[in-house]
Amino acid sequence: MKRHAVLLTVLFALSVTLISVSYIFWEFFQLNYKRYVNNIFNKHSIITQLFHEYQQNRSSLAIFEANLAIYNMSTISEKSSKEILKKGKILKEDGEKQIDSTIFFSKDMIYRQNVTSHMRTTMLQYKRSIYFYINSDTGTIMIIDNSLKPYKPWSLISAYVSIISIIIISFMLILQRLRPLIRLFQRIALFGEGNLNVSFKVKGSDEIAVIANELETARIKINSILEARTLFLRNIMHELKTPIAKGTIATQMLDSQKQRDRFTSIFGRLETIVNDFAMIEEVTSLTCKQEFSEYRLVDIIDGAIDMSMVDGVHVSVDVSASVKMNANYRLYTTAIKNMIDNAMKYSPDKHINIVMKEEELCFESNGEKLKHPLSFYIEPFSKESPSKNSFGLGLYLVDSILKAHKQVLAYEYEEGVNRFIFAKDV
Structure with missing residues (x-):
């Protein structure tokens, strides 16, 4: 993940941009569609008025249809109306009350009678046409508006596709400009x-x-x-x-x-x-x-013992023959040899134990605890006192060899035992 952080950041920015633009266009489409539906639904006020006059016998059916034709509308048969109501998509519906006043005359007085009727208008879309269905207490009717067509967001879709294409092309150009950076990283890795x-x-x-x-x-x-x-x-x-x-x-x-x-x-x-x-x-x-190859660890230790030219009785080895490692044989045997030499110099009994503990190679010998931190002794020519017996370049060389093998030198002291550890570098 960390090796591709720049690429992942660019892709994340692209994803966020595409999602944001898509969300904005979707909201704009919803708003535009709702506005379109509301605008064309305003026509129902004219239709309801004409229908109301027709029901109150203020005009004949022929006059009613002629009035509808003025607005490029016509009536639909009852059979077709049922199919449209069943399969059509409801765009909007609204209900209202109609109050009709009738004046009556009598010998003594003139009075007015108000009659309230309920009327509900539903706008539907069916097979690329817009219909108005009016349902009142006195009857129903289905009217088609021949001048209206369903909402077509082609201009909005074109704008959306254009903007998305520009964004994708821009990010592709950015990635194209980043390709030399990837090649540069690979070359730096080879150099390392x-x-x-x-x-x-x-x-x-x-x-x-x-x-x-x-x-x-x-x-x-x-x-x-x-x-x-x-x-x-x-x-x-x-x-x-x-x-x-x-x-x-x-x-x-x-x-x-x-x-x-x-x-x-x-x-x-x-x-x-x-x-x-x-x-x-x-x-x-x-x-x-x-020059690294795979070797058995016991073979490397045997080579180090031979190189140090110490008697076998002074070295105890408790390492499984199945343990293998990828190492430079000559360098790693030198590191182990230096640990054996240090034990022979500074251990009173001139004896060292080489053991494996938790997959780490340990060198244990009796002696006094180091007076300084280990970092003091892995400096070149470090020594505790001006004497001929000093660490010199020994531990410095060991530390350098271990670093080349992605390991580190560690130190512990426990109950009179000095323990140097070839630990994994974390």
């Missing part, structure tokens, strides 16, 4: 995986093209810096190894055994530091991620 030759260059002058071309410039600079760094480290390590090797050979020519042992230890320490630098350079290099 170690493909330093991927190109970010994009033709154009818009914002995305400017960003992509700036990334291309940054990529070229990063490659140049990495090449210079790699060349510098390799050259300096090569130049250091030569005098170390000569010094080691010259040490053997010293007469004093004490001096010979001292210089041998110094040059051995220097060689270890140079090798650690070489390992750090490989760990931080992006190309090492391409």
Whole structure:
């Protein structure tokens, strides 16, 4: 979801826009339709007046139909009326009272008699025609209005389709402009995986093209810096190894055994530091991620024990042979070897237990609790006191290797036991 947040946001905006426009047009259609029905329903006042006069014998049927013809209306037979009432759609209906006054004369006085009658008018739509059905106390009649036609919202539909089309085309153009951003994301992912030759260059002058071309410039600079760094480290390590090797050979020519042992230890320490630098350079290099394969964890641990050259009695391993992991074999064995070396240096009984707990590899050894947080010891050349026995680059190298394997180094202390953990990075 997060990887497609921009695309989802655009699609959400498109959906909200389409729904809003559709709702507005629907409300407008309802309002327009209601107004149309009300306007044509006003004609029923003329019809009821003519019908009322006809019922009161103020005019004959021929005159009544002639009056209707003036307004382009005509009567419908009773049979057709029943079908229209049954199948037609009622648009609107209204009822009213009619009061008729009749004057009577007698010998003594003149008086007026009012007669009230109820009349109900219903407007119907049937087969693309508009009908008026009048029902009163004295009779009923169905009249067709030949001048009226059902409501046709073609102009409104045309406007709706046009606006919706414009909105969809606009959003499609937006998505089209975002396609280079998706390609740019894919190239950045490849660059992060170690493909330093991927190109970010994009033709154009818009914002995305400017960003992509700036990334291309940054990529070229990063490659140049990495090449210079790699060349510098390799050259300096090569130049250091030569005098170390000569010094080691010259040490053997010293007469004093004490001096010979001292210089041998110094040059051995220097060689270890140079090798650690070489390992750090490989760990931080992006190309090492391409050398990962699946191995049994017990095989990696056995390789680390052999590399550390300690007696097997000093190391206890409780790891299932079925546990496998995707790793760079040489780097991961180096990380485990450094943990074994630290235990041999700082544990009073010179013993380490390597066990699996909750799918995490643990290194347990007896000893005093660390005086500082673990973050202090994973810095290069960190040590608690100025002595020859220091953590040096050991834990720093372990931490760097674990990060390359998407793991972290953790630490616990419990009842005299130091426990270092290769934990999953969350």
